[in-house]
Amino acid sequence: MPVVRNGGRRDACPTTNSMETQTALPTEELLINMGPQHPSTHGVLRLVLTLDGERVVEAVPHIGYLHSSMEKIAEASTYQQYVPYADRYDYLNAMGNEFAYVRAVEKLCGIEVTPRCEYIRVIMAEMNRIASHLVYFGCLGLDSGAWTPFLYCFREREVVLQLFEDTSGQRLLYHYLRIGGLRNDLPAHFCDKLAEFLDYFPDRIKEYDDLLTYNVIFRNRLEGTGQLSQELCRRYSISGPNVRGSGIPYDVRRVVGYSIYPQLEFDIPTQEEGDAFARHLVRVEEMRQSVRILKQCLEKLPEGEINVKVPRKLKPVVGEVFERLESPRGELGCYLVSDGSEKPWRLHWRAPSFYNLQVLPELVRGAYVADIVIILGSIDIVLPDIDR
């Protein structure tokens, strides 16, 4: 009598079929905890895996280990005081988070910022996108067993972080954007240093591609792994490079056209295949597009004031606003409800990783254990972003 395994999900594991008809050996599924302490879960994520040999039958993610009550803190602090907290939940995209929050508050208060300020904000956001994608690239290399790309990516990221440090005084959690402006203008050497970096960075991307992206082992690991169909994308509200890897050119920078993005020329890279390799290629291409955007920004960067006058006691009108922008991980939303007082009544982050991670059980079903880390890496999550 054939043994029924996989909880009736036999179709998900095609290679085990022939084995089952031939042997009647009783086998057991292996229940195993991946995380919370695991090097490849990118933080403190716990996956409860049911394994059939090396095949995944079911994966249940457990989150909340890094929950830090970011939304409750917002209700207890004033609008200005919350800006440094906005850095802290998606720490790889601190500038982007500040950008989203500051834009939401400005929209609520009807504040128009100066053109130079907008340009500098976009420069910062795009530099942060490069830094974030570099971390992604290096970590995916680590997940797939290649150590060296990680160090190379961090070498280049170091340049970006140094520029951030010179500008904002911090390397990771900047608190550079202010409601109605910025902390300070760019330092004197900023534009030259950035232009120098932008000159050699595309060559370095090519080097990474030679080292990792087009390596045959890496390609074989990624191609066909974690197939994300357009239907899944819709059902799970996937956004960012993940959805673009499935052939949907959905980019909030283009769709909403916030800030000065409509005045800049850049492509939305897409790939049709929807597997981990497609998502990887999209991210690599996005780094090149960010370089393009940054070059245009440096060219067009207007002179002038960076700050507009904002009352120290900021009291927006009663109302609410949902501000979306494109973080490196996808659609970042900031839902802000004001009751007319100095403090936000309610702040909710539409965190891209939170929505993107939910699709993981669908993607890893039937895959190998080794594929889990690849799929997780290719979705590019940040755990504090999920738990907030």
Added chain:
Amino acid sequence: MNTSIIYAIGAAVRAWSEEFCQGHGIPTLFVDILAWGIGAILVLVLALLVALFIIWLERKVSGYIQVRLGPTRVGPVGLFQTAMDALKLLQKEDIIPQGADYWLHLCGPVLVFTSFMLGFAVIPWDVKATLAANVDLNVGLLYLLGVTSVGVLGIVMAGWGSNNKWSLLGAMRGAAQIISYEVPLLLALVCVVMVAGTLSLTRIVEAQGPGILAWYVFKPYLWIPFIMFIICGTAEVNRTPFDLPEAESELVGGFHTEYSGMKFALFFLTEFDHMWFVGLLGAAVFLGGWQSPIGAADPIPGFVWLMLKSFAFVLLLQWFRWTLPRLRVDQLMGLAWKFLIPVGFIALAIVCVAVLFV
């Protein structure tokens, strides 16, 4: 050069043993045991020292490849860093997890370490100098492969005995991988055996004659076996791109997850010594062992040449490790069974033809 320093040391040890036994009235049977015992201790010490050096080298090579510095603090250019690490590991508490099988847990690393140390018995260090001084085992290659494959058992014991599911997965992968890759490795070596006409490692080296062009690696019909040997050798020592049994990003260390202190150090030493061992084997089989590249009239001792050649292999494996990502388990099996083994048979056929007609 008919004799060598290593041979002279071996002969001196033997002479001393004979004298010692006669002087104390010990039966002559123990002369061999004493002489080989001293030789074995010398090789063990050498192997440990080389392992320390290779670990340092690995750190430095990886450091420079990754635009880092590697160890710099302990000793000149951090040379004593690994010795200090070994000391630290010696001091550490030996943790045995709850529910672990004590004896399996203990025997795993010991068996892994022992099995490949036995392989050093037949490595030809220099002219006429194996571990047993002038004794040459005529089935050396067979013995070597047989002894080293016992190490798989140690890995499985370690994985099963740890009572950890990740370790178990790592051990299963390790067993499958090492057994699979022994087949193409054997095919590659059989090609060499056919060309040399002997299973004795000493004779294989001797058959490669003096001078660089006589080495087997420069015979076109042995190129495919040579590349296969490199691939399978990397797989046998569980190094990237074949480090699936350990796979720190997937299995959190695999079969040695639960080990600490000296038992972990044994695994660690074994991995790096094993790498050197593969280098020695490769040097002996393909690069002419102790043979000098410029012919017989070379004043440099053959032992030095052997070391240089084996370290070239070690550096190559390190270069692989810090460049390539890891294969997935099904791709690993596919590479062995669907690609390397058919290619091995083709290579064997080519070598047959070459041996008959060249």
Added chain:
Amino acid sequence: MARAKKAITSTIAEAVVSIIKGHWVTLVNFWRPTVCERYPHKDKSLDYKPGPGYKGDFALITDKEKGRLRCIACQTCERSCPNGCIRVVPEGKGKERYPAEFYIDVGLCMNCGICVEVCPVDALTMTPDYECSVHDPRDLVRNIEQLTERGLEFDEVSRVK
């Protein structure tokens, strides 16, 4: 959309080329200058100091002419700190108001710099000192003596130039 399978010969050729390319990259980088520094063993060339405007440890600026702290103990920084890591104990009234005690818990601080920005008399600054490690978390609370001493080097608030 699944990927198309390739012919085995082109796969092998591509594989070999890709692996050689990867090794070339690592070989090139082997000879590139390293980016690591032997922190905290500072060699002469590695004496890193962050630029002005760095949000490091705190200092209270002394008004050199009057020979007293600029701080007027208005407690604006205390009120505006998001984490509540500043305590100021004022003494005196009107123009004679000065801080008797000034505590900053650097362990609680998140280096946002709001306190420096809101200061009406530019009395508080953040310095480029980034080495704040201590063995006891209680030592992370800076008192007025430490803040004043550190501030003697500064005439103005450290700002990005």
Added chain:
Amino acid sequence: MSEEQDKGQKEEEAARQVVEPLPEQIAEALGDRVSEGGVLDGVVHITVPAEELADALRIVGFEIENSYSHLSDLCGVDRADCIEVVYHLFRPMSDEAVVVRVKLPRGNPQVPTATELWDTANWAEREAAEMYGVTFTGHPDPRPLLLPEDIQGHPMRKDWEYPEEHPYLSREPLHEDFPDVVGRVRVEAPPGREEEIEE
């Protein structure tokens, strides 16, 4: 703030309060399911009663032409007099939004789940459920998501209070000068091993 500015802001506020009527397409499709609705700053706001929510979401999200099928965000809001669940729907590849909201009583807020329409609502609903105490009827996996199992009440509600006693968190200040900074992690030895951890 000067008077002029104040006046300007009030005018602006008044301008913002002008609500345009719902677009015909949505108004027709939803019929009398909508209890409140209008367009503010180009965003369609709809309030529906809890029992009509499932239908309303299906109609707006999938059945009308050019439907708003991208569920961008789902969250709860404490409105003092009621608990609100807010759904931010967007047209795919555009910035046109519909905000569907449902007002629920504070006592026993119940609302049908949206997981059948969007799988992504799964975690978002779990988060709203534990933070605001909203019961999503028909939810396939109604476990708590982010918070520890032993937490009392629903912390994002405005009337929630920090518990006096907590097993892991101490209310004692670390430093005497910061008496109100509490909530640091308390190191406590497990029972029977007290002597191993020294203060």
